[in-house]
Amino acid sequence: MPESHGIARILDLIKNAEYMIALTGAGISAESGIPTFRGANGLWKKFRAEELATPWAFQKNPKLVWEWYKWRMGIVAKAKPNPAHYCLAKLEDLGLLKYLITQNVDGLHTKAGSKKIVEIHGNIWRAKCTKCDYKMTFNKPPDSVPVSCPECNELMRPDVVWFGEPLPRDAIALMFELARKADLILVIGTSLLVEPAASIPFIVLEHNGKAIEINLTETKLTPYATVSIQAPAGKTLKKVCDLLSK
Numbered sequence: 001m002p003e004s005h006g007i008a009r010i011l012d013l014i015k016n017a018e019y020m021i022a023l024t025g026a027g028i029s030a031e032s033g034i035p036t037f038r039g040a041n042g043l044w045k046k047f048r049a050e051e052l053a054t055p056w057a058f059q060k061n062p063k064l065v066w067e068w069y070k071w072r073m074g075i076v077a078k079a080k081p082n083p084a085h086y087c088l089a090k091l092e093d094l095g096l097l098k099y100l101i102t103q104n105v106d107g108l109h110t111k112a113g114s115k116k117i118v119e120i121h122g123n124i125w126r127a128k129c130t131k132c133d134y135k136m137t138f139n140k141p142p143d144s145v146p147v148s149c150p151e152c153n154e155l156m157r158p159d160v161v162w163f164g165e166p167l168p169r170d171a172i173a174l175m176f177e178l179a180r181k182a183d184l185i186l187v188i189g190t191s192l193l194v195e196p197a198a199s200i201p202f203i204v205l206e207h208n209g210k211a212i213e214i215n216l217t218e219t220k221l222t223p224y225a226t227v228s229i230q231a232p233a234g235k236t237l238k239k240v241c242d243l244l245s246k
Contacts (some may be wrong), residue, residue: 006229007239010212013226014096014240017184017210022088023200024102024109027189027215031234032079034106053162062155066145069158073124073141081112084188087237089113094244099178103190103197105160118178120171120197122160130155172196179203186212188233192219201225 014020026034051057058065089112091097099116102109105124109117127147128135131154136147147156161167175197179185185204192198201211201221213225214233222228229236 006227007236007243009227010229010240011243013184013210013212014091014244017096019098019182020091020096020184020186021098021178021182021204022091022100022186022188023190023197024088024100024104024188025190025192025197026104027191028082028084028233029079029104029106029108030189031082031084031232032106032108034076034079034108053160054164055162056164058157058162062146062157066142066147066158069124070141070145073138076106076108076124077140079106079108081108082234083238083241084233084236085109085112085114087241088186088188090241090244092116097186098182099174101175101178101197101200103194118171118174120161120167120175122158122168124158124160126159127156128159130157135159167196175200176203180207182207183209184212185209186214187221187225188214188237190215190219191217192221 052065052068085108088097088100088109092100092114099118100109100114101118101120103121105119105121107123107125125138126135127138129149129152132149132152134149134151136156148154149156179200180203182204185201187201205211205224210226211221211224213219213221213228214231214236216230216232218230
């Protein structure tokens with residue numbers, strides 16, 4: 001579909017939706033300069049993300065894992081939300097977007113102004129104690145690592161979901177509830193390769209909803225989406241929000 005026709009169709013779908021939600025993935029953050037797990041820039045020293053983002057890696061060498069997260073936090077701290085993040089926040093402010101589900105842990109949606117967010121993979125700016133219930137939030141990378149709990153002095157760990165761990169039960173329950181309720185889903189910057197998030201657009205479709213896909217490449221959703229645009233999310237959503245303002 002030509003982009004101009006796609007933008008017009010997206011506007012029409014958004015304006016007529018009763019309950020629109022969004023699902024975002026690493027692609028939206030890549031436009032802000034944050035490397036993806038699977039990209040060529042996703043390496044750190046001689047390690048792959050899949051070798052460090054695991055409970056076993058943390059148990060074996062918590063200092064190494066924390067050094068990696070400190071490095072990642074440094075990258076994220078320099079990143080700024082792009083027009084796609086800001087457009088989603090604006091859609092929420094206008095009452096058009098009811099909830100945003102994200103697979104990202106960088107906090108850029110919050111920085112852009114979104115409030116109703118389901119962070120199914122956690123947040124890199126939070127840490128939780130490995131023993132007690134204490135949690136903390138960072139506003140900058142920690143000065144020294146690993147991080148100790150101020151309550152019980154045990155190790156803190158990044159409050160993110162690692163490979164081999166279950167997703168937060170409450171977040172997953174809410175995500176599926178939203179998918180069953182939605183009559184429109186915006187799917188932005190995700191390859192839809194990771195479950196259970198990959199099934200969310202299809203649950204919307206099964207409940208007679210529609211899907212809008214904005215991604216650089218085709219995915220398994222592309223043949224079923226009402227509109228599918230292969231283009232940068234920032235560029236596309238900026239056009240959408242600019243036209244909504246007129």
